[in-house]
Amino acid sequence: MRDSSFSADQAGLAQGLAALLDRPKGDVAAALAALPESLPAAGQGEIQTLTQLAPLVLGGARHLGAETAFAHMDPPTPWIAWVAALWNASVNQNLLHPDVAPVARDLEAQVVAWLAPWFGMDGGHLTPGSTIANFTALWAARELAAVDTVIASDTVHLSAAKAAHLLGLKYISVPTDQRGGVDAAELPGDLSRTALVLTAGTTSAGVIDDLGLIGRAAWTHVDAAWAGPLRLSPRYAGLLDGIEKADSVAVSPHKWFFQPKESGLILFRDSAAAHQAVSFNGAYLAVPNVGVLGSHGAAAVPLLATLLAWGHDGVAKRLDQTMALADDLAARLAADPRVELWRQPETAVILWRPMNGQSVDALRQQFPAGMSSATTVDGHLWVRHVAANPNADIEVIWTAIDAALG
Ligand SMILES: Cc1ncc(COP(=O)(O)O)c(C=O)c1O
Numbered sequence: 319m320r321d322s323s324f325s326a327d328q329a330g331l332a333q334g335l336a337a338l339l340d341r342p343k344g345d346v347a348a349a350l351a352a353l354p355e356s357l358p359a360a361g362q363g364e365i366q367t368l369t370q371l372a373p374l375v376l377g378g379a380r381h382l383g384a385e386t387a388f389a390h391m392d393p394p395t396p397w398i399a400w401v402a403a404l405w406n407a408s409v410n411q412n413l414l415h416p417d418v419a420p421v422a423r424d425l426e427a428q429v430v431a432w433l434a435p436w437f438g439m440d441g442g443h444l445t446p447g448s449t450i451a452n453f454t455a456l457w458a459a460r461e462l463a464a465v466d467t468v469i470a471s472d473t474v475h476l477s478a479a480k481a482a483h484l485l486g487l488k489y490i491s492v493p494t495d496q497r498g499g500v501d502a503a504e505l506p507g508d509l510s511r512t513a514l515v516l517t518a519g520t521t522s523a524g525v526i527d528d529l530g531l532i533g534r535a536a537w538t539h540v541d542a543a544w545a546g547p548l549r550l551s552p553r554y555a556g557l558l559d560g561i562e563k564a565d566s567v568a569v570s571p572h573k574w575f576f577q578p579k580e581s582g583l584i585l586f587r588d589s590a591a592a593h594q595a596v597s598f599n600g601a602y603l604a605v606p607n608v609g610v611l612g613s614h615g616a617a618a619v620p621l622l623a624t625l626l627a628w629g630h631d632g633v634a635k636r637l638d639q640t641m642a643l644a645d646d647l648a649a650r651l652a653a654d655p656r657v658e659l660w661r662q663p664e665t666a667v668i669l670w671r672p673m674n675g676q677s678v679d680a681l682r683q684q685f686p687a688g689m690s691s692a693t694t695v696d697g698h699l700w701v702r703h704v705a706a707n708p709n710a711d712i713e714v715i716w717t718a719i720d721a722a723l724g
Pocket residue numbers: 391446447448449450475477517519520521541542543544570582
């Protein structure tokens with residue numbers, strides 16, 4: 319007899335969708351405690367499982383599209399991507415095997431072909447995020463440019479040092495300049511065996527390193543995990559001028575392309591050579607295994623669906639909207655004597671601290687959850703906001719900040 323668990327159950331799917339729209343709230347601690355302590359011997363069935371998990375998975379989650387969501391580089395995701403992700407889960411394609419992913423591989427190639435040219439790259443592939451994208455870039459650099467050292471500013475994401483460590487490469491950290499970008503004067507003169515990692519949108523402060531430094535080293539990788547999508551905004555694309563000269567570029571669609579995790583992109587100027595350098599063959603494989611992952615799913619499908627639904631204009635509109643929200647909040651902070659604004663935000667990351675004797679921690683405790691994060695820059699702790707949510711409401715956020723400052 320056929321096992322009906324593997325066919326669509328209309329009532330079950332309808333219940334799942336209703337919960338998704340409703341995001342049922344409940345006592346999360348009690349719901350967590352109600353989960354069996356060990357693997358249950360007998361299953362309770364799908365419908366009961368949906369009822370039990372909805373308040374945890376949906377109700378218990380931070381709402382990244384809420385009017386006060388303004389804390390991290392984690393955006394809300396568009397509904398078209400929810401549908402595409404559900405489709406993905408149901409067909410479970412494995413891009414390792416053309417045989418079981420006959421079309422999904424083409425869809426990934428298509429989305430890469432749409433995006434790579436914006437960065438001057440000729441191809442690449444999806445990764446689960448920019449940790450793996452950065453690793454893949456430095457792996458290719460080691461194979462193709464014989465680098466033995468990685469160099470980056472002290473504000474680079476920790477994944478650069480992690481990759482160097484895993485690849486057996488020496489790692490050098492250089493200080494930043496006044497603006498918070500890599501200090502060019504601190505770079506060694508001879509970078510002929512070095513991969514230089516520049517960041518387009520640092521994690522803490524959203525600063526773009528001087529992309530004029532591209533080409534100084536044997537290999538230059540630009541970690542554009544955060545700010546890369548700005549390349550698609552006619553208004554802000556110029557901030558990333560020069561990126562097209564890089565050897566490789568990492569972008570995280572699960573940040574400012576509003577994609578569900580895990581969605582990253584590694585792009586190469588010469589992708590044929592780079593892919594060959596990071597490929598392995600296996601007796602059971604019909605095509606070489608490119609990059610770090612073995613089996614992997616079709617993360618490109620939600621991205622392709624979003625880009626098709628919104629078009630270039632729709633992406634740019636949402637990026638511009640979030641940049642405007644950041645500028646609005648920064649302007650209010652800059653004009654308020656109770657606070658110090660770190661700098662004018664370059665890429666929608668805002669840092670500020672109270673100057674009225676309050677501590678950053680005490681202040682943040684008064685904010686709605688998910689409205690702020692904190693980071694240390696220039697030896698000070700700062701309140702940090704990231705404008706990744708086009709539906710954030712600066713009036714509401716400002717009211718919370720104003721009230722907390724007293
Ligand atoms: C600039 C930068 N690079 C790399 C990463 C790592 O990306 P992921 O978390 O997708 O692995 C991050 C994450 O925040 C980042 O901000």
